Amino acid sequence: MYSKTAEFYDAIHSFKDYHTEAFLVQKLIRQHGNGGKRLLEGACGTGGHLKYFTDFQAEAFDLDPSMVEMARKNAPQAKVFVGDLADFELDKQFDVILCLFSSIGYVQTLERLQATLNNFKRHLAPGGLILVEPWLTPQEFVVDPPAVHVREVMLRNIKVCRMHIPERRGNQSIIKFHYMIGTPQGIDFHQEEHVLGLFSPAEMQQAFTKAGLKAKFEPYSFMARGVWIAHHG
Ligand SMILES: C[S@@+](CC[C@H](N)C(=O)[O-])C[C@H]1O[C@@H](n2cnc3c(N)ncnc32)[C@H](O)[C@@H]1O
Known part of the structure; x- marks a missing residue:
């Protein structure tokens, strides 16, 4: 996906303030988490947020091996591996599971969204916290009139x-x-x-509920697209 452009990903996204975002993610973790330090980030990209989670025992994965390679360089404190949101399998649980910057959209279908949230639930420790920054909804994604x-x-x-x-x-x-x-x-x-x-808020809510998670959407978070905050149901 990004295999040809991974090395330019950070330059292209230099408009994003990962440092401030990571600070605010950690604020949410303090507010809503269980105080535990085991953190997993799915679809971590080049590790833009991950490199700031130095107070955690951080693990992360991405589907694209080139992104994983970059994340290993950017966040040497974390364990980073190749994995798919919908079917990664680790024999441990985490206090915090993150999926940021709309990466959840890449699962593409409602079936794979469900598989991903089921998977997050399976890997979530008691009292643990899931934060998912969504992609645009069907209403928000506009193609008419076409625009460059x-x-x-x-x-x-x-x-x-x-x-x-x-x-x-x-x-x-x-x-x-x-x-x-x-x-x-x-x-x-x-x-x-x-x-x-493109998942509607109702579809997201339903998928969290079906996974056995209790989720609420926070539209005015630090992230432009809001954030889903979920716990065991
Ligand atoms: C928009 S980027 C966001 C990356 C990172 N979270 C950030 O904030 O910069 C989306 C990422 O999702 C990854 N990705 C796409 N499909 C995936 C999947 N099924 N499982 C894991 N990662 C995936 C891509 O390789 C890419 O790194």
Whole structure:
């Protein structure tokens, strides 16, 4: 997915304040958690948040091996491995399970959303806390009229321009990123397609409940897209 662009992921997302977000995540953990220190982050990307969770015994995974490699470098204190949200299997439980920056959308379907939340529940210690930052809802994801989205990054040795025109297939958002990446070694072009499920708040709530979790949505959290806060039901 990000295999060709993982090394530019941090540059492209330099608009995001991971430091402040990680601080606020930890505030939520203090407010809603059980005080335990075993933390698991699913779909951790390059470890943008993970590197700040130094007070925890942190483990994390991502589906993309290139992202895992980056996360290992960025967050050397954590144990990072390749895994899939819907079917990772660890023979331990965690006090905190995180899934941030809309990664949950990548499970694509309601069936895989359910499998993921069931899986989170199985790995959650008594009194433990799950935080899920959702992707856009079907109502929020707008493709009409079509619009070009552009992100440009000008760092010292890397210039990146990424464009896409959001598309929709039923309740899935299709993001076809077109990249031009310039480094002193040359200018490369890449394309990658991201498919994210669009889940309504009611579908999210139902999936948490079916997994045996009690969840509430906090729309005005630090994260632009709000956050689901869940515990054992
Ligand atoms: C938008 S990025 C967010 C990464 C990171 N959480 C952040 O805040 O920067 C989405 C991440 O989800 C990962 N991903 C996609 N599908 C996944 C799956 N089924 N299981 C685990 N990770 C997945 C991608 O490789 C990517 O790193």
